[in-house]
Amino acid sequence: MAGTTLVVTSGKGGVGKTTTVANIGTALAQKKHSVVLIDADIGLRNLDVVMGVENRIVYNLVDVIEGRCRKQQAMIRDRKFNNLYLIPAAQTRDKDSVTPEQMKDLCTELAEEFDFVLIDCPAGIEQGFRNAIAGAQKALIVTTPEVSAIRDADRVIGLLEASLLRDIHLIINRLNHRMVKKGDMMSTADIISLLSVPLLGVIPESEDVVISTNRGVPLVHERNSKAGKALQRIAARLNGEDVPLDDGQGDGFMDRVKRFIWS
Amino acid sequence: MLRAIRRFFGEKASGQLARKRMQVVLMHDRLDLSPEILDALKNDIITVLSRYMEIDRNTIRVDLEQGKDYAALVSNVHVKRVFRRAESV
Numbered sequence A: 001m002a003g004t005t006l007v008v009t010s011g012k013g014g015v016g017k018t019t020t021v022a023n024i025g026t027a028l029a030q031k032k033h034s035v036v037l038i039d040a041d042i043g044l045r046n047l048d049v050v051m052g053v054e055n056r057i058v059y060n061l062v063d064v065i066e067g068r069c070r071k072q073q074a075m076i077r078d079r080k081f082n083n084l085y086l087i088p089a090a091q092t093r094d095k096d097s098v099t100p101e102q103m104k105d106l107c108t109e110l111a112e113e114f115d116f117v118l119i120d121c122p123a124g125i126e127q128g129f130r131n132a133i134a135g136a137q138k139a140l141i142v143t144t145p146e147v148s149a150i151r152d153a154d155r156v157i158g159l160l161e162a163s164l165l166r167d168i169h170l171i172i173n174r175l176n177h178r179m180v181k182k183g184d185m186m187s188t189a190d191i192i193s194l195l196s197v198p199l200l201g202v203i204p205e206s207e208d209v210v211i212s213t214n215r216g217v218p219l220v221h222e223r224n225s226k227a228g229k230a231l232q233r234i235a236a237r238l239n240g241e242d243v244p245l246d247d248g249q250g251d252g253f254m255d256r257v258k259r260f261i262w263s
Numbered sequence B: 001m002l003r004a005i006r007r008f009f010g011e012k013a014s015g016q017l018a019r020k021r022m023q024v025v026l027m028h029d030r031l032d033l034s035p036e037i038l039d040a041l042k043n044d045i046i047t048v049l050s051r052y053m054e055i056d057r058n059t060i061r062v063d064l065e066q067g068k069d070y071a072a073l074v075s076n077v078h079v080k081r082v083f084r085r086a087e088s089v
Helices: A017-030 A047-051 A061-065 A100-113 A127-134 A147-162 A177-182 A188-195 A208-215 A226-238 A253-262 B002-008 B014-030 B035-050
Strands: A004-009 A035-039 A084-087 A116-120 A138-143 A168-175 A199-204 B053-055 B061-066 B071-076 B079-082
Touching (some): A004 A017, A004 A127, A017 A035, A017 A047, A017 A168, A035 A100, A061 A100, A100 A116, A100 A127, A116 A127, A138 A188, A168 A188, A188 A199, A199 A226, A208 A226, B035 B053, B035 B061
Parallel strands (some): A004 A138
Antiparallel strands (some): B061 B071
């Protein structure tokens, strides 16, 4: 059976697409699935650094598409899991060196071999975006609780629906529960009602994300990180597991004590 | 601290303000319809209205009006005759 191809997109830059791809991919690999990540951000590659494999790049996505190497040669194996691979973007080419048809063919081929194909989409809605979504069956929209991110997310959802990609789910990143409680940040419910797209998960704002990208080790390896756990739950839901939609507040004893004190 | 003082003097929390602004902005963004969609909408309106009344197909106009905090669909149709009973679908 062919695997699932997912594109992670947002419109706006810097909302956490690459972090999401790295962590969901790693979490799915932890669950024994075979996973390949594609960095579709040609010219501005980053997924390799977040995954910590930047030293091992020989060939890239454009080399595969232009037939300069076999796809196995461009796939970099993860440092920890041997069922997780990355196809890096080309750094010295521009986004027009790939066409949507070529991406579609590549994704179809990869879906034959892997359980999950995750595509990291570039910011914006131009050629790079068109390429990234061409081969995807499902889309994950990443947004933050800020007006600019939400407006761009809405625009991207419209474009995805227009190109007949209708299986869309939402991930809210960097939610700050303290600010929501004070009324100074839009809540999960506010964002869902604005975008009217089903929610896949909420990732709380966390310093752990910066630390993990500094190290080049995805957060889901970290046991005690709330953001890491939220990403684990998102991966579990993608895996079809029935995980309750906790909005990342945490449900441990200390979390409840803290909440009791704060409120 | 400064914020707490301002809150005390009646400054509103910004979350709901953001939500309301986004409601309006997204509505405007989404209403930026293509001429084809407007045409399809116009034809659908004609179809529905024709079940209840005889209308002048050439005079129908469908416009989107945008105000400061609302958006409205304005349609003008000349009605020639109203049927006593709606025609069955």
